[in-house]
Amino acid sequence: MSMGRHRLRVFEGERRAYDAAYAELEALLLSHGPLLPDDRTILESILGSSLSVDWERTVSRELSAGRLRRVFIGAEAHLTRIARDARAGSPPLDPDRQIPNGTATDVAFGERVEVDVLRERLVLYRSLLVGGFLGAALLLREALLLFL
């Protein structure tokens, strides 16, 4: 099997996983009812994109299915808290603060996801650095042999 086809299969798997996760989140949102604007903002910050964004675009932003799964778990936790607050009769949002009560874990979660992304990027750039260094060494040797 060619490498290209293998990669395509992996990509299709990611799409299916993303599709399932997205449908799950949609069902969660529908079961919760209309979201308050602030809830929407928080959820969007957890998701890292607009809630109405089409998933093609998000997949192209290199969100892996695994990472997406964790993001959805965070969103689910937040929705559960909103529903619990609503059942208890207390307003879910603290009007004096931008960040509602009880969402510190969501913020921490978002930060953890961001740190994961940064770590992945660091690995990528380090690989590029090593590759670039080896390439430069080989080409320099070649150039020296040519010119001297």
Place this chain on the structure above:
Amino acid sequence: MTSKAPESLRTSLTREVRRTRTWALSLLAVDVVLLLLIVLHRAQQTYLFEGP
């Protein structure tokens, strides 16, 4: 004496990523320049020896 606030993991990682990316891109630019030099030199030699 003023004590510096501890740097968050995200901040230090962001700086590390930026620094690594700068180095990686610089090295890749060096690669491209060297490759161009070699190719041009080879082309010149071929032109000199074989004629147009």
